[in-house]
Amino acid sequence: MRGLTLDGVGVITYRTDLPEPEVERSTDAVVAVRGAGLCGSDLHPYEGRERVRFGVIPGHEVVGQVVAVGDDVGDFMPGDRVLVPFTTNCGTCRPCIAGLSARCSSGELFGFGDPDLLSAPALAGGQAEQVRVPLAASTLVRLSDEISDEQAVLLADNFPTGWYAAERAGIVTGEPAVVIGLGSVGLCAVVAAISMGAAPVMAVDPLEDRRDRAERLGAQPVLPGDEESILPVGAVIEAAGTPVAQRMAVRLLRPGGTLSIISVPTADHFQVTAVEAYDRNITIRTGRAPVRSILDHLLGRVVAGEVVVPGEVLLTHPSVSLAQGAEMYRRFAAREPGVLKIAFAP
Ligand SMILES: NC(=O)c1ccc[n+]([C@@H]2O[C@H](COP(=O)([O-])OP(=O)(O)OC[C@H]3O[C@@H](n4cnc5c(N)ncnc54)[C@H](O)[C@@H]3O)[C@@H](O)[C@H]2O)c1
Ligand SMILES: [Zn+2]
Ligand SMILES: [Zn+2]
Incomplete structure (x- = not known):
């Protein structure tokens, strides 16, 4: 064949x-x-x-x-x-x-x-x-x-995977969420987060074409570098799969927030220190969907x-x-x- x-x-x-x-x-x-x-x-x-x-x-x-x-x-x-x-x-x-x-x-x-x-x-x-x-x-x-x-x-x-990522991000209706990495998985997570009531959903990716697609799906597009304008949030989904993106995800978490990592690991360690996780009572969820x-x-x-x-x-x-x-x-x-x-x- x-x-x-x-x-x-x-x-x-x-x-x-x-x-x-x-x-x-x-x-x-x-x-x-x-x-x-x-x-x-x-x-x-x-x-x-x-x-x-x-x-x-x-x-x-x-x-x-x-x-x-x-x-x-x-x-x-x-x-x-x-x-x-x-x-x-x-x-x-x-x-x-x-x-x-x-x-x-x-x-x-x-x-x-x-x-x-x-x-x-x-x-x-x-x-x-x-x-x-x-x-x-x-x-x-x-x-x-x-x-x-x-x-x-x-x-x-990709769709159930994005859904799983959003389900495990601790989304609260009417509260903001961030999705980092807007490949097919991240864009599916955008759809899921919006369906679950997150508002607004901010969507970060260096690629304009992918940010545009996130916007068509109802998210607010954000260029990496501009994420400093985002106030820390309770629900962050990392769907990019790079250490840089994961660092950004950690920075965007407010105390008590949840980091839902749906990317497959490409580094040996999470990009969060024990002290950061402790000092902000962070929950990390990850795994195969x-x-x-x-x-x-x-x-x-x-x-x-x-x-x-x-x-x-x-x-x-x-x-x-x-x-x-x-x-x-x-x-x-x-x-x-x-x-x-x-x-x-x-
Ligand atoms: N957990 C699971 O069960 C499961 C299932 C499917 C896919 N995955 C993983 O999910 C991840 C995403 O899959 P995909 O198909 O969407 O991949 P993809 O490669 O198409 O998309 C990754 C996106 O991340 C963006 N990105 C890279 N660096 C970034 C940064 N610093 N900030 C923001 N965005 C950045 C890229 O521009 C790209 O748009 C991969 O790691 C994949 O292996 C996991
Ligand atoms: Zn796949
Ligand atoms: Zn079985």
Whole structure:
């Protein structure tokens, strides 16, 4: 089949000779990919900040159609249109029951692969024609017609991730919140914070194009450097993933405030000292978003129209061919104006 592989830092290869995935266990499904997002998380290994298993098919934000199922995949059937959250989950272990599907004791992350655990094969991702989904009965989410493929790509990761970040930032209706970093995750956090009643939501990013998108979504755009004008607030979301951005986030917190860090760490330590945290009674929350658990309560609200997934504002490239993979990775990593959220459509 056709697909992309990450073969080294900065090296994405378009291949036409990849083996098609098969049902390997009775709990597996195989999904034909209709859309697979390119995420800021894909940039960490691509830019060499995170070690992964080179040769892996990347991609962890998938919408598609079931083409094959094992004997224990519940009521999913070939032809079902489904969303694949970025991790698999069993639905019955202690983390799953506690709403932490992304920390399922038998869960796996699509498209990375632990380079130090060579005995376990890397779970191939979705930037390809097909993807194998382990633990399919409890991982897959059936999609109704009200949800477009574009929205589903965002619902497989960035939208529930931004929602999770906002939920854990201690937002209070009528009180301000700040979002730092306006990639797709930060912009989804803007939408979530506004939905939760934060007012105003101030949105910080050096890139004008991204600040403009935040403004279209209802936030007040702020250029880094001008954030001194912001009075310290109780809820700060850091979705940028750099130590500089995290320092800014800490400076903007008022006593008793919450720092919700949704970025994947790229430094060994939080950019806050024990004394700063103590002296201002700061709460820090961080971690991988449990997309499958969040969708249990969020998807119904999206279908009911109570919560709007901003596909038109975010998905600048909703249907790119896999053959353009290397070029699109390069343009996304360069943060070209007008390039925000890309989805491959095999
Ligand atoms: N916790 C999770 O489960 C989870 C899930 C998905 C993504 N992520 C992480 O969330 C982060 C954001 O993802 P994304 O897809 O939006 O990434 P992205 O790379 O598209 O966006 C990052 C944004 O931060 C901005 N930025 C950089 N330095 C800044 C600074 N000093 N001040 C303000 N803004 C700054 C950039 O200009 C960019 O717009 C990444 O670290 C990603 O790995 C985490
Ligand atoms: Zn992602
Ligand atoms: Zn589990």
